[in-house]
Amino acid sequence: MIENIYKKYTGGTDLSFGTVASSLQGIKTLNKNLQITRAANRNNMANAATALRTQYGFGDAKQLAQLEEILNGRTELRSGNGDGKAQTVTENGKRTVYLNSYKENMTREEQFALGITLGHEAYRDGIVGNVQSQFNETAEAVLGHTAMAKRIQSDSIYNDMMTGLINIDMNLKNDISAFDNALATGDWGAFGSYVGNNYDYSADYWRMTWSGQLLSDGDGWLKDMNGNYILNENGDRIGAEKQESGLLNIMNGTGGQSYVSFTDEQKSKAQEIMRAAGLEMHSNGQWNNKLGKKLDMAKVMELSGDTIADKVFSAYYNNKVDSDLATIWQLDLKFSDSTISKDVPDVAKDRYSELVTRHLNDTATPAALMDKYTWSIYDKNGIATQLYKIDENNSFLDDLVKQTDSGLNSIINAYGCNFMSTIAFPQLLTGNVLTASEIQDIWDYASRQQAFSWGDYKEMPWIIEQSEVKQPDLIANKVSAELGYDKLRFIFGGEHKYNQIGRRVKVPYRPDHFVTGSIYSSVIYNPANTIGKHRDEVPVYVYKK
Incomplete structure (x- = not known):
C-alpha cells in the first residue's frame, strides 16, 4: 500500500503562489481567491484563508478535492479545542474538519502550518474503520501533508519561511526525513513503519449509548450512537483528544482540559475504570484501541457521580x-x-x-x-396490545445481545449484523430480550427453513449463504411469536398504511453494516461498533392480525 502512495508526491497542481502573478490563469485564480475568502468568513475562520489558498497552490488531487468540498459547503470547517492539531469526523451526516491549532491571531508561519495540517486531514474520511483501514488512512495522510510541505519549500518565494518552519517543527522535520529516505532508497515499507511508530491511528472517541453506557472506541471525545458529538449545556464538546484524557474530562464534566491539569487521584480513578473494562496501557503510556469495551458504570458513578458530565448522568x-x-x-x-x-x-x-x-x-x-x-396497536376487532416505542427512551436497548457476544457462532460474529438488527425490532417492541442461545436457535431454524415464492412457485431459503437476510419479515414474525406475540406481523420496505416503528439502516463497512434505527433514522441499536453516513434506510412496519 505505502509503495503506491508515494506517487502522490508529484500529484499537486502546477499552480503555486510563486507563479500566480505571471500565470495566464490569473483571472481564474482571482475568482478562486474570492471563493476562499467567502468560505473562511462563512465558517468564522478568517485566518484560515491562507491555509485554504495553500491547498489550491500546492495541494495534490485529494487536497484540491477537499478544498472544493469546503468551498461548496459539503465539508464543514470549524475551530476546535482538542489536544491534537486537527480532527475529521462525520457530524450529522456531513464531513467536518476541526482545526485545533486555529487562532484568531496567527503569524504567517502558523497560517502555512495550518495549511499543512489541513492537507493532512484531506485524507481523513471522518468514518471509523478497523485498525488496518485506520492505519492505511493515517499513512496516506502523513505522506500527503509531507509532500505538500516539500512542494511549498521548493517554491523560491517560500523556501526560507518553510525551511524555518520545518526546523522548529520536529514532527514535520522527522516526517520529511523519513519521506526523503524512502524516496532515495525505494523502501516505502520503512516509511510505513515510521508512521506506525510515531502516529496514533486508533479510532476517535468514547461512545455513549442512549441508556448512558460508555463504550471504548479509541480516544476521548464523547459521541452518541450516531457518531455525533455530545455537547454540554454551553454547546461545547465533552472529553478530550486521547482516551484517558477524554475519560477524565467526562468524569469531571469538562471538555478539552489537558491531562496535566488533573490530579494523580483523578488519573488513578480513570485508569482503574479503564483497566477493569479490559483496556491495557502500552509501555509508552498509550492505551490500546479495543472497541466496544463497556465501562462499569456503577463504579463510574461511585467514583464521580457528583462531577460526571450531566449528559451522561441524565442518560444513565x-x-x-x-x-x-x-x-x-x-x-x-x-x-x-x-x-x-x-x-x-x-x-x-x-x-x-x-x-x-x-x-x-x-x-x-x-x-x-x-x-x-408505550403505544397501542389494535386488531380488526378493536382489541389493543400495548407495545414499547423504539426510540432513545426504550429501556431494553443496552440489554440486547450483540453479534460479537459469546454464545453466537462465528458466522453471526462476523456477518450477522443484518440478522441482529432485524430481530432487534420485535425485542424492543415487546420489551422481551432474547438470550444468546435463543438467538442461535432462531438463526439455525431460519437457515433451514424455506419460504414460499409467489413468482415461480419455487422455494427460496430465508438466509442466502448463511448471512444475507432475504426474508426479514418472516424472521421478525418468527421472533415475535417466540416472544408470545404471534398476532404481530412485520413488513420491511416499501410504503404501507400500517404503523411504522423504525428503520433498518445500512452504513459503510466492508462494504456494509446494518443497524437498527428509529422512525427518525436515529441509530438506536448497533449490533457491533462501526458507524458512518447512512447509505440506505428501509422503513419497518407492524400490524396486528
Whole structure:
C-alpha cells in the first residue's frame, strides 16, 4: 500500500503562489481567491484563508478535492479545542474538519502550518474503520501533508519561511526525513513503519449509548450512537483528544482540559475504570484501541457521580427515575432488569433528586409517563396490545445481545449484523430480550427453513449463504411469536398504511453494516461498533392480525 502512495508526491497542481502573478490563469485564480475568502468568513475562520489558498497552490488531487468540498459547503470547517492539531469526523451526516491549532491571531508561519495540517486531514474520511483501514488512512495522510510541505519549500518565494518552519517543527522535520529516505532508497515499507511508530491511528472517541453506557472506541471525545458529538449545556464538546484524557474530562464534566491539569487521584480513578473494562496501557503510556469495551458504570458513578458530565448522568439514570415514578404511581409499565438494578451511590443522591424533579416537570402525570414509553396497536376487532416505542427512551436497548457476544457462532460474529438488527425490532417492541442461545436457535431454524415464492412457485431459503437476510419479515414474525406475540406481523420496505416503528439502516463497512434505527433514522441499536453516513434506510412496519 505505502509503495503506491508515494506517487502522490508529484500529484499537486502546477499552480503555486510563486507563479500566480505571471500565470495566464490569473483571472481564474482571482475568482478562486474570492471563493476562499467567502468560505473562511462563512465558517468564522478568517485566518484560515491562507491555509485554504495553500491547498489550491500546492495541494495534490485529494487536497484540491477537499478544498472544493469546503468551498461548496459539503465539508464543514470549524475551530476546535482538542489536544491534537486537527480532527475529521462525520457530524450529522456531513464531513467536518476541526482545526485545533486555529487562532484568531496567527503569524504567517502558523497560517502555512495550518495549511499543512489541513492537507493532512484531506485524507481523513471522518468514518471509523478497523485498525488496518485506520492505519492505511493515517499513512496516506502523513505522506500527503509531507509532500505538500516539500512542494511549498521548493517554491523560491517560500523556501526560507518553510525551511524555518520545518526546523522548529520536529514532527514535520522527522516526517520529511523519513519521506526523503524512502524516496532515495525505494523502501516505502520503512516509511510505513515510521508512521506506525510515531502516529496514533486508533479510532476517535468514547461512545455513549442512549441508556448512558460508555463504550471504548479509541480516544476521548464523547459521541452518541450516531457518531455525533455530545455537547454540554454551553454547546461545547465533552472529553478530550486521547482516551484517558477524554475519560477524565467526562468524569469531571469538562471538555478539552489537558491531562496535566488533573490530579494523580483523578488519573488513578480513570485508569482503574479503564483497566477493569479490559483496556491495557502500552509501555509508552498509550492505551490500546479495543472497541466496544463497556465501562462499569456503577463504579463510574461511585467514583464521580457528583462531577460526571450531566449528559451522561441524565442518560444513565433516565429510565431509573421513570421506573421509580412508575412504581409510586402503580403503573403497569415494565422496565429492563438492568434499569431496575441500577444503584444510586451516596455521592450522587442529591444530584439524583434534582433529576427526579426535572422528570416530574416533564412528565407530571402517570398518563404522560405511559405516553413516553408505550403505544397501542389494535386488531380488526378493536382489541389493543400495548407495545414499547423504539426510540432513545426504550429501556431494553443496552440489554440486547450483540453479534460479537459469546454464545453466537462465528458466522453471526462476523456477518450477522443484518440478522441482529432485524430481530432487534420485535425485542424492543415487546420489551422481551432474547438470550444468546435463543438467538442461535432462531438463526439455525431460519437457515433451514424455506419460504414460499409467489413468482415461480419455487422455494427460496430465508438466509442466502448463511448471512444475507432475504426474508426479514418472516424472521421478525418468527421472533415475535417466540416472544408470545404471534398476532404481530412485520413488513420491511416499501410504503404501507400500517404503523411504522423504525428503520433498518445500512452504513459503510466492508462494504456494509446494518443497524437498527428509529422512525427518525436515529441509530438506536448497533449490533457491533462501526458507524458512518447512512447509505440506505428501509422503513419497518407492524400490524396486528
